[in-house]
Amino acid sequence: MSRFQVILRGIVLALGALLFLFPFYYMVIGSLQEQPDPTVAGAFPNPANLTGQNYVDINERINLFQGLLNSGIFTGGVLLGTMVFGVLVGYALAHLEWRGRGVTFALALLVQVVPFQLLIIPLYVLIARDYGLSDNYVGMILPYFINSTAVIIFRQYFLQLPRELFEAARIDGASELQLLWRIAVPLVRPALITAVLLTFIGPWNEFLWPFLITKDAALQPLAVSLANYISNVAASAANPFGATLAGAGVLAAPVVVLFIVFQRYFVSTNIGSGVKG
C-alpha cells in the first residue's frame, strides 16, 4: 500500500472520529455556558462564561435523580428478565434436544424483524387499557422483558462449548440447572457482558414506548422527562440550551462510561453473530 493511501486512510479515519465525537464535546461545553454562545469562539471553553448553574436549573424542572432511578428500574427489569430467562432459553437451544427447539430458534430470529411501529397501537390497547398497566414499571418493562438478540448471542456462545463436557457431567449425575450454572455460564462470561451491554442500551435509550405508557412525571425515565422538557418547557427557561444540554449529559453519561469501560466486549464478532443468527 502506497504512502499516499496510508495518509488518505488516516485522514478519513480522523475526520470520522472528529465528526462522531464533536457533538459530545459540544454537549459538555454547551452545558457549562452561562450564556449560550453559538459562535465559533463558543466552541472553546471560556473561563468568563463557565457555570454549573445549568445542572441546577434542569434539576429544578425535572427531578434528575428520580429520572435516573426510573431509567435504572426500567433497564434493570429488562436485564433481569434477559439474564434469567434469556440464558435459560439460550442454553436449551444450544445443548438440549427437545421438540420445538427448531421452531423456538426460528421465532427468536423472526422477532428481530418484527416491526415495532405496528405493535405500538395493540400494545398500548392491551397494556395500558386492558391490563391497566400504564404509569407502572411492569407495563414499561413488559414489551422488552427478554431481549431476543441476547438470546441468540447466548445460544451462539453455548454452542461453542464442547458437547462432551456436558455429557460427562450428566453421567456424573449433575442436573441441567447445575450444568448451566456451574459449567456453562462461567465459561461464556464474555458473551454475558456483551449481552448485558447490548441489552442495557435498549431500554436506557428507549423513548417512544415509555413516553406512551407513562403520563405521571414521577415514573418517567430520564429520556422521557428530558424529551418533555425539550418539547414543552424549554421555551420558558432562561438558558434553555444550557439546561437541555446539562440534562442530555446526565442521560448520556452512564451509557458512555459503561461503554468505554467495557468497549472490548462490544466487538464485531460477538454482536455480528447475534444479529446474523
Place this chain on the structure above:
Amino acid sequence: MTTTTAGGAVRKRRILGRHPLGLLFSAPYLVFVLVVLAYPLGYAVWIAFHDFFFAAPGATVDRPFVGLDNFVTALTDPAVLQSFRNVGVFLIINVPLTVVLSLLLATALNRAVHFRTFLRVSFYVPYVTASVAVVAVWLFLFNGDGLVNQILGPLAPDPSWLISEQWAMPTIAIFVTWKQLGFFILLYLAALQGVPKELYESASTDGAGAVRSFFSVTVPGVRPATVLVLLVSTVTGANLFTEPYLLTGGGGPNGASASPVLIMYQRGLQQGQPDVAAAIGVVLVVLVLIIAFLQNRFVGERD
C-alpha cells in the same frame, strides 16, 4: 431414566425429545413472544379491519367489521400521504449514505494500525447514546444562529435547517445516518473478517490497485452484510419517531418532516382513532416488506 418404566420413557422421549426440560427452560420466553409480540401483531391487523375506539374500562362495546374503511380513511388523508413521501425522502438520503460511509469507514478501520481502540469507541459512541440526548446537541448546532450556520455564514439556508420545509427531512436523515453509523460499521467489520486474504493477494498480483481491489474483492465479499445493512437501515427509517417529534417540533414545518409513526401516534392516541392508526401501521409494514424484497432481489446472492 428408570428401568421399570422403560417403555413409557421411550414414548415420552419420542414425543418431547431427549431433554423435555428444554421446553420448560424455554417456556417463559415462548410465553413472552406469544403475549408481547405474536398476539399484538395479529391484534393490530384485526383492529385495522374493525371500527375500534377507546372505551371505558370494563364496558362491552360493539366493534363491527368495516372492511377497508380504515385504510380508505388513512390513504385519503393528505397528512398520511405526506408522511409516506417524507419517509421516502428520508430513505433515499439515509440508506445509500449509510451503506457507503459505513463500508468506507469499516474498511479504513480494519486496516488501521494505530489508535484502533480510540477510533472504534468514537465511531460507536453515537450509536450507544440515547437519541433524546444527542437531539439536544443537534438542536443547538442547527439552530438559526447555531454553530453550523455561523460557520456557513452567507451560505446558511434561510429559513434555517430545522424550520425549512425543504431541509427539515434531509437534516433528520443526516442526523439518523450519523447516529446509527457505528452499528453498521460494526456489522461490516465482522463481514470483512470473513473475506479471504488470498483474494486481496491475488488481486494485487494481477496488478489491481487499492481502489480496484476494493470494488472487485471487498464489495462482493461483504454482499451478505450489505443486504443486512440495507434491511436494518430501512426498518430503522420506517420506525422514525423521536427525531421528527423532538428535532422539528412534531414533524414541522407544515408536516414537512412528519413520519408515519408520528402520524400513527397523533391519530391513534391523541385523536382517539386507533383503528386508522393500525391501518397506517399495516400499510407501512407492507411497504417495508416490498422494499426489503426488492433490495434482496437486486443486491442479494445471485446464485
